[in-house]
Amino acid sequence: MLKTPAQLEDFRKGLLSQRDPNKPCITLCSGSACHASGSGEVAARLEEELKTQGLTDAVDIRRTGCHGFCERGPIIVIHPDEICYFQIQPDDVAEIITETIKGKKIIDRLLYNDPVVNEKIIHESKIPFYKNQERLVFGSNGSIDPKSIDDYLAIGGYSALSKALTTMTDLDVLGEVKKANLRGRGGAGFPAGVKWEGSRNAPEPIKYVIVNADEGDPGAYMDRALLEGNPHCILEGLIIGGYAVKANEGYFYVRQEYPLAVININHAIKEAEKYGLLGENILGSGFNFKVHVHQGAGAFVCGESTALMASLEGKAGEPRPKYVRSNVKGLWERPSVLNNVETWANVPMIINKGADWFTSIGTESSKGTKIFSLVGKITNTGLVEVPMGTTLRDIIFTIGGGIPNNRKFKAVQTGGPSGGCIPEHLLDLKVGFDELTQAGSMMGSGGMIAMDEDTCMVDVARYFIAFLTDESCGKCVPCREGLRQMHRILTNITQGKGKEGDIELLEELAETAVEASLCALGKSAPNPFLSTLKYFREEYEAHIREKRCPSLSCKELIHFYIDPELCRACGTCRKQCPASAINGDKKIIHIIDQDKCTKCGTCFEVCPAKFGAVTKLSGVPVPPPVPEDQRTIKKKSKENE
Amino acid sequence: MEIEKIDQIIDKYEAEAGNLLQILLELQSSNNWLPKEVLKRVSERLEVPLTRIRHITTFYKAFSLVPKGRHKVHICVGTACHVRGASRILDTVEEATGIKPGETDMDMKFSVETVNCLGCCALGPVMEINGKTHGKMSPAQTANILKNYE
Numbered sequence A: 001m002l003k004t005p006a007q008l009e010d011f012r013k014g015l016l017s018q019r020d021p022n023k024p025c026i027t028l029c030s031g032s033a034c035h036a037s038g039s040g041e042v043a044a045r046l047e048e049e050l051k052t053q054g055l056t057d058a059v060d061i062r063r064t065g066c067h068g069f070c071e072r073g074p075i076i077v078i079h080p081d082e083i084c085y086f087q088i089q090p091d092d093v094a095e096i097i098t099e100t101i102k103g104k105k106i107i108d109r110l111l112y113n114d115p116v117v118n119e120k121i122i123h124e125s126k127i128p129f130y131k132n133q134e135r136l137v138f139g140s141n142g143s144i145d146p147k148s149i150d151d152y153l154a155i156g157g158y159s160a161l162s163k164a165l166t167t168m169t170d171l172d173v174l175g176e177v178k179k180a181n182l183r184g185r186g187g188a189g190f191p192a193g194v195k196w197e198g199s200r201n202a203p204e205p206i207k208y209v210i211v212n213a214d215e216g217d218p219g220a221y222m223d224r225a226l227l228e229g230n231p232h233c234i235l236e237g238l239i240i241g242g243y244a245v246k247a248n249e250g251y252f253y254v255r256q257e258y259p260l261a262v263i264n265i266n267h268a269i270k271e272a273e274k275y276g277l278l279g280e281n282i283l284g285s286g287f288n289f290k291v292h293v294h295q296g297a298g299a300f301v302c303g304e305s306t307a308l309m310a311s312l313e314g315k316a317g318e319p320r321p322k323y324v325r326s327n328v329k330g331l332w333e334r335p336s337v338l339n340n341v342e343t344w345a346n347v348p349m350i351i352n353k354g355a356d357w358f359t360s361i362g363t364e365s366s367k368g369t370k371i372f373s374l375v376g377k378i379t380n381t382g383l384v385e386v387p388m389g390t391t392l393r394d395i396i397f398t399i400g401g402g403i404p405n406n407r408k409f410k411a412v413q414t415g416g417p418s419g420g421c422i423p424e425h426l427l428d429l430k431v432g433f434d435e436l437t438q439a440g441s442m443m444g445s446g447g448m449i450a451m452d453e454d455t456c457m458v459d460v461a462r463y464f465i466a467f468l469t470d471e472s473c474g475k476c477v478p479c480r481e482g483l484r485q486m487h488r489i490l491t492n493i494t495q496g497k498g499k500e501g502d503i504e505l506l507e508e509l510a511e512t513a514v515e516a517s518l519c520a521l522g523k524s525a526p527n528p529f530l531s532t533l534k535y536f537r538e539e540y541e542a543h544i545r546e547k548r549c550p551s552l553s554c555k556e557l558i559h560f561y562i563d564p565e566l567c568r569a570c571g572t573c574r575k576q577c578p579a580s581a582i583n584g585d586k587k588i589i590h591i592i593d594q595d596k597c598t599k600c601g602t603c604f605e606v607c608p609a610k611f612g613a614v615t616k617l618s619g620v621p622v623p624p625p626v627p628e629d630q631r632t633i634k635k636k637s638k639e640n641e
Numbered sequence B: 001m002e003i004e005k006i007d008q009i010i011d012k013y014e015a016e017a018g019n020l021l022q023i024l025l026e027l028q029s030s031n032n033w034l035p036k037e038v039l040k041r042v043s044e045r046l047e048v049p050l051t052r053i054r055h056i057t058t059f060y061k062a063f064s065l066v067p068k069g070r071h072k073v074h075i076c077v078g079t080a081c082h083v084r085g086a087s088r089i090l091d092t093v094e095e096a097t098g099i100k101p102g103e104t105d106m107d108m109k110f111s112v113e114t115v116n117c118l119g120c121c122a123l124g125p126v127m128e129i130n131g132k133t134h135g136k137m138s139p140a141q142t143a144n145i146l147k148n149y150e
Helices: A005-018 A032-036 A039-052 A090-102 A149-154 A159-167 A170-179 A192-201 A222-229 A231-245 A259-275 A305-312 A341-353 A355-359 A392-399 A433-438 A457-471 A477-494 A502-516 A520-524 A527-545 A572-576 A602-606 A636-640 B003-012 B017-031 B036-046 B050-059 B079-083 B086-097 B139-147
Strands: A025-029 A060-064 A076-079 A083-085 A112-114 A119-121 A208-213 A249-254 A290-295 A336-340 A369-376 A382-387 A409-414 A420-423 A447-452 A558-562 A582-585 A588-592 A614-618 B071-076 B110-115 B127-129 B132-134
Touching (some): A005 A159, A032 A222, A039 A060, A076 A090, A083 A090, A159 A231, A159 A341, A170 A192, A170 A341, A192 A336, A208 A305, A208 A341, A222 A231, A222 A259, A222 A341, A231 A336, A231 A341, A249 A305, A259 A290, A305 A336, A336 A341, A341 A355, A369 A392, A382 A392, A392 A409, A392 A447, A409 A527, A457 A477, A477 A502, A477 A520, A477 A527, A502 A520, A502 A527, A558 A588, A572 A582, A602 A614, B003 B036, B036 B050, B071 B086, B079 B086, B127 B139, B132 B139
Parallel strands (some): A208 A336, A249 A290, A369 A447, B071 B110
Antiparallel strands (some): A025 A076, A076 A083, A582 A588, B071 B127
């Protein structure tokens, strides 16, 4: 039990003196993506192998949270030399121990190969994906075990809490956060300091601080990575926030789909209580604080502040009108500060390094860094933290490595389901709250989905409207009924049943939803449609007028066709067709039976690249099949004779 | 579900109406679905009207008011998986199991659900069966994997 700031510092010194910085330590990413690619088996094999080689005491293994470079998982970094190996399989483990740990030799094939210069890179910090980031919030994820408060203390954890409680008044803390102009990382970008001040000044004496960990945007998982990988950082931010607004109780509201996050947060709370960093009279300051963890139950709308608070009270998560803001009258009708996971995670840093340092990073109106979840049709899928003001081009091409398979970039979707699509000619846009809004999208929580020329923008709009129709709580008519109708019309368009006037009708419905819905879900729901219409109107028109999908993606508008000139009757497509829709034989040109075809696209994918016989057609009739007597392929060599 | 087991979970949360959601979640995870007797018991013990409990259990997606199959198939239809062809995976699953998302087949073998993001976007399109993640799926692979379940 640490009772004073001095005891905390002594304990920290003690910890560091026990830790030999030169002792080899293998950190293994155990984030969701790496776990799914087998990091659990790798960990088991590591322990086993160290034991057989008699190295258990000589080498540390640390299972950390997400390192961010999910594309190449499972990831191992060997400290202190910072040797970085990717896509580790259990069978690689023995070699790593023998060669690299014992023999101090690098295993070339496990290194990252820079595709631009075709060179192997040994150190994590030299890899372009990491090198071009500024990982202030997310950086510690790769070096600490989320289950160990000692690991967090060893990297300076809870020093901000100690500083705030002992050398700053609650007003000083509030002032610092206000001065830092920390804007909410969850979507709207409202200044956190202003929100805190509103709660602090509210007359009701019992107040709450809440972590919004209901990360519902599909394709965005940075909050999950922080919760799972560095829970103490968020907890520390929350306690500091409680101190600043004079709240003695805090909540984590975690999405039900994130069971590991719930486990790690609960564990972190127990450890912090044991150390005296949470509970009564924290570090002898007289400040008391306790924290509860609540799980969501699978409702996207619960990410909205008033819906979340209703859900915390055990009710259905329906938003309420905000004549009085929730920071004045929120949970149980009391002042409640609700901030996103990443926002809270920024707080300790601001207290430690000061508002002046924080405001030196970023743009005029957006300060600090932002974590983006870079996914979709992108070479380096992963979590990326960059200073505000970085251009989209840098994120997608310099860090993300561009679009795979030699396809062309079409658009990037930001801001989650209510965000918008940004086309290629705006790639030099600097990311920031106001900049993205001006382009017709929004920052949102930081999802960034790259799309290539094969992605149909009408289908993307239909997809997001379908998502929001499903997630609408049903309280307001424009959202409940309007989105349903928008979805119906968009589905018709993607199925070739669109008609003149559909676009105008959609625009009208969109305007009504924006004007007349109560909460942000309904108000921003038409964004995916409006932004795709703004930048890709010709795609809508092609679907409606020519019954053609320019991206060759809408199932109802395309046909798969085998070009008889190119087919070499190899049989690959015929054998793999799940619908048995392809007929042909040895030396007999293959033909797709259009009535049987389910358009799954398997034939298109498996046709060997040297033939490239399977094509997609849209807006044109499928040519009639080759007559039976012309289906036999004559060998070229014979023709030449 | 035995009444003692239900009471045990309710007592863990001090039978408080404010903890209704947490109680229902735990009941759901230990029994896989929420039969009417369970809801009635919760209503009695927490002194919350059954209508409100029905409101909550139909509002949130985590709750099921019908029994579930032996194998839970989750198809991720998050944005990253969607642009990488999740709908083709879903089509294949529907074809192979004969059921649509939200349904359970007559033999109680499979329950199919779509989910909005599993946070493994690097592996998209993703299918999860009984908690095991299958990444980078193609329609042909999907059909093969489903054949392994009895």
